[in-house]
Amino acid sequence: MPGQIVESLHFWLRGEYKPLEKRTPLTPKHAQQLIQNGHRVTVERSTERCIPDEEYEKVGCTLADYGSWKNTPKDTIILGLKELPESDEPLNHTHVYFGHCYKDQSGWKELLKRFHEGNGTLLDLEFLVDDNGRRVAAFGRSAGFIGMAVGLKQWAAQQLTGETLQKLNYYASSEELIKDIKKDLESVFAKNGKRPIPLVMGALGRCGRGAVDFAERVGLTDILKWDLAETKKGGPFRELLDVDVFINCIYLSAPIPPFLTTELLKEQRKLSVMVDVSCDTFNPRNPVPVYSETTSFVRPTLRVIEEPVFDVIAIDHLPSLVPLESSNEFSEQITPHLLNCCNSPVWSRAEKLFQEKTTLALAP
Helix, strand or coil: CCCCCCCCCEEEECCCCCCCCCCCCCCHHHHHHHHHCCCEEEEECCCCCCCCHHHHHHCCCEEECCCHHHHCCCCCEEECCCCCCCCCCCCCCEEEECCCCCCCCCCHHHHHHHHHHHCCEEEEHHHCECCCCCECCCCHHHHHHHHHHHHHHHHHHHHHCCCCCCCCCCCCCHHHHHHHHHHHHHHHHHHHCCCCCEEEECCCCHHHHHHHHHHHHCCCCCCEEECHHHHCCCCCCHHHHHCCEEEECCCCCCCCCCCCCHHHHCCCCCCCEEEECCCCCCCCCCCCCCCCCCCCCCCCCEEEEECCEEEEECCCCHHHHCHHHHHHHHHHHHHHHHCCCCCCHHHHHHHHHHHHHHHHHHCC
């Protein structure tokens, strides 16, 4: 399938299986572009997606039942965002989504074996890169932006009530999110005169820039911005203990010394909140190995240490908190490549990587 020159393709936008995932990789505006360029687009009905089904139907998409992608012809390209349900069932389509299976994550071999057994292909969204190795579509900016927001909200909760955050509610826009966090920070300042000092690790990347942007937009001026220059000596970094909120935004591509350790947290510290936007929780090379489970919008915070308090937020789909804006941003980036799907170096590189990783998964 990938590598062939195809006149017309059939894209199948599946419903998401991850609970509370409201984003979509393809909006009606961009689905219409695909259709106008001779492709077909089928959209599974979804009660969770941030865009109503009828908006897709209006632009010429065909609607289908949730989960019906399994019964489509093998040359259909299945488009999604988050992981498929765990199963032993072979996968015989070309799937485009975030597989989270190329960095030795839990279950990576089993997933790739399913593709091998079904003669299917994974074209992983995380590894669609241009000639310079830069990702062509990413939620990075949104993830950092919202990660900073949730981290500041948790810090404010510590100051006001001493508690962890309860269920997070979705926001219609980033402006609503900014307004809400500003209110929280103003309440803290009125109570004790404190303003948080955040440190953003990976501040020069898309994710890190998003985190810094949010902090600036809620009025913070004392923001520490770390990147390669600041981390070249290698961790752990005791400097992290001197800030209030630590936002980890790095893209992990190779083993590195940890930034923060459980032992380091036993020292005297100011640090009380860490947001692991990168969320490599189950990666054996996780650079912040101070927690052992992910969190969610229903349970956003993991209290790792009671006294002095240290809370961790590790939500692996943060952009879903403002789902419509983040979906529009991603769809705008990916659509030019979908228009040329399976017929450019972006896609051939992704297929080559899939074959390499599958070979590793099958090795004795």
